[in-house]
Amino acid sequence: xRATRLQRVGRWITDHLVMAVAIVVLLYMFLPIFxxxxxxxxxxxxxxxxxxxxxxxxxxxxxxxxxxxxxxxVTSLQIGFLATVVATLLGTLVAFGLxxxxxxxxxxxxxxxxxxxxxxxxxxGSSLLALFTTAGLxxxxxxxSILVAHIMFCLSFVVVTVKARLAGxxxxxxxxxxxxxxxxxxxxxxxxxxxxxxxxLAAALLAFSLSFDDFIVTNFNHxxxxxxxxxxxxxxxxxxxxxxNVVGTVMFVLALLLVLGGSAFQRRRPV
Numbered sequence: 001x002r003a004t005r006l007q008r009v010g011r012w013i014t015d016h017l018v019m020a021v022a023i024v025v026l027l028y029m030f031l032p033i034f035x036x037x038x039x040x041x042x043x044x045x046x047x048x049x050x051x052x053x054x055x056x057x058x059x060x061x062x063x064x065x066x067x068x069x070x071x072x073x074v075t076s077l078q079i080g081f082l083a084t085v086v087a088t089l090l091g092t093l094v095a096f097g098l099x100x101x102x103x104x105x106x107x108x109x110x111x112x113x114x115x116x117x118x119x120x121x122x123x124x125g126s127s128l129l130a131l132f133t134t135a136g137l138x139x140x141x142x143x144x145s146i147l148v149a150h151i152m153f154c155l156s157f158v159v160v161t162v163k164a165r166l167a168g169x170x171x172x173x174x175x176x177x178x179x180x181x182x183x184x185x186x187x188x189x190x191x192x193x194x195x196x197x198x199x200x201l202a203a204a205l206l207a208f209s210l211s212f213d214d215f216i217v218t219n220f221n222h223x224x225x226x227x228x229x230x231x232x233x234x235x236x237x238x239x240x241x242x243x244x245n246v247v248g249t250v251m252f253v254l255a256l257l258l259v260l261g262g263s264a265f266q267r268r269r270p271v
Contacts, residue, residue, distance in 0.1 A: 165199025
């Protein structure tokens with residue numbers, strides 16, 4: 001009887017242990033986000049106060065009250081959008097080339113694609129600064145130098161993400177389309193592209209988040225241009241305004257809505 005009871009307890013722990021660990025890990029991961037949401041409703045007693053002092057909606061009603069903050073957000077959005085578009089287009093083409101074609105230097109190209117991901121951002125940022133300085137662009141650092149730097153390190157992530165999607169694509173589907181008298185162009189747009197599009201979209205979202213969030217590479221090459229991470233870093237020395245938490249909450253909600261919307265679309269799409 002005792003052995004049976006111990007077996008039941010052991011079976012219950014085995015069945016629920018994974019779920020319990022997953023919940024603990026998720027709570028640990030989302031705890032800083034919950035704190036950001038909470039602090040977006042905080043009215044600090046002083047600029048250097050990082051405790052919840054009083055509840056207020058003023059931060060949400062006046063998100064641009066702090067001078068320069070909304071301008072930095074717009075700059076980060078512009079750079080992130082342009083970097084995402086260019087990196088996604090180039091990265092998708094490179095991923096198709098590496099996944100679908102065999103050519104001399106293919107292995108070396110794949111290794112080079114991984115180098116920006118493996119290189120520390122401090123090294124990458126300082127190397128780009130040395131490159132711009134050598135090219136005589138030290139006095140022109142700003143929006144475009146940041147954009148070039150962001151495209152460079154976002155490109156690798158796009159290539160890896162799209163290439164992984166292509167590796168899992170069943171080639172028999174494309175062959176079946178051609179057996180039904182579809183030419184290569186029709187096969188690509190009606191079969192290949194819809195199947196690869198979730199990977200391209202995931203790569204674009206990843207590239208945008210990396211660009212919007214980057215600080216180290218931007219810090220080396222920003223010139224007089226102030227992005228949102230640069231603004232937060234500068235404000236930290238005087239006290240971070242609570243409106244920063246509003247921007248963080250909005251970005252988190254938008255990302256969550258995109259993920260939930262994409263998941264709902266995948267479930268409702270006919271097989």
